[in-house]
Amino acid sequence: LAKTTQPISMDSYEGQEVNITCSHNNIATNDYITWYQQFPSQGPRFIIQGYKTKVTNEVASLFIPADRKSSTLSLPRVSLSDTAVYYCLVGVSRFSGGYNKLIFGAGTRLAVHP
């Protein structure tokens, strides 16, 4: 599984857009990029997944350049409740048919201030 590198921490303010970039230089051809969010004292929660270009859902956007060696999670207009740890993972698709072995790094601690 490809190793990922992301910033240890980030700070933002309410209402701002936050972009968290993840590097995955050794991504394989069939690897997808997945982001999870974890609040204190809770298990991680799936946010978004993509393979290339741009993916958007109700909570975030994921931008993936053509070489796929990096990706950027974009959170529009963050609020205090977006304070959490965000994990970037690279591996098989969530639609691979069930089993997927995830390798979590240390993640990015996002702190949103009033």
Next chain:
Amino acid sequence: NAGVTQTPKFQVLKTGQSMTLQCAQDMNHNSMYWYRQDPGMGLRLIYYSASEGTTDKGEVPNGYNVSRLNKREFSLRLESAAPSQTSVYFCASSDNEQFFGPGTRLTVL
């Protein structure tokens, strides 16, 4: 629909004691997983079960055993607890993305 449930929520053990962490899911998922998370760290995979009747080691299996009792339940056993096993333990299940339980906070003295 409770999702993934774990018991107990908290546990304190003495070195050498044994215990079993229970996990159940009601989403009819095939795959289930056990992770541990140490303070300030990401999750590390202990064991997983790709489908009912199969189990395999993850990154950090030493000191643990698992049982996939049926499709719903996947338990994690510590035979002889050690202080290094103090951690928060998460169970997850998946058919697509992984759904995580609330965690068990284990302290080994």
